[in-house]
Amino acid sequence: MEKLKAFQDLARSNGFVDVEETDDGTVLWLKKPTANAEDRMCLDSLTNSVTVFWASIPWKINSKTFRTVPALEEWITQTSRQGAAMTNRDALIRLATDKHDALALTSLCATNAELIRSAIARHFESGVVSEKVRSVVMQRVAEHARSYRTDQDPDQWLAKSLNSECDRLRNEEIHVKASRV
DSSP: HHHHHHHHHHHHHHEEEEEEEEESEEEEEEEEEOOSEEEEEEETTTTTTEEEEEEEEEEEEEEESSSSSSHHHHHHHHHHHHHHHHHHHHHHHHHHOTTHHHHHHHHHHHHHHHHHHHHHHHOOSHHHHHHHHHOOOOOOOHHGGGGGTTTTTTTHHHHHHHHHHHHHHHHHHHHHHHHHH
C-alpha cells in the first residue's frame, strides 16, 4: 500500500490528478492534460504496478508499465527533459533512425501544431476528417524522415513534407472515389 501511495504522490507532483477509482478500490485512474490529448495513469493495487498511457499523435496510444517508483520517476524525468529539449532537427534525425520514435513524433507535433493544422486545412475539409488525416500525415512524414539531410533547414523540410503528404493523401482519396464510379 505504501508503494501505491508513493506512485500516487509522484504522479501528483508531476501534474496528474485523480479521475476515477473502482468501487472495490483496486484501481485508481489519474490524468494529465497535454498539448495534443491527455496522459492517463492506472495505479493497480492487485499487481502493485503503474501503467502510463500517452498519445504520440491522435489515435496512437502508447503505454509503459512500471513496478518500482524510481523507474517511473526516471522515465518521467527523461521524457520531460527529452521532449522539452528536442528541436525539429533532433526529432527528424531520430525519426530517420527509427520512424516509430514516439517521443520525436510527439515533439514534432507539439512544436509544429499550427504548421500541421494549416497544411491539413489547405488540403482537407475541417472537422472530423482533418483530425483523422493528421495522424496519417504525421506517420507518413515520420516514414520519410530518412530522406532528411542534416544540411537542410528542418523547418523548410517539414513544411514541404507536410504539404507533399497532404497532397498525396488527397490525390489517393480522389483516385479511390473515381474508381468507384
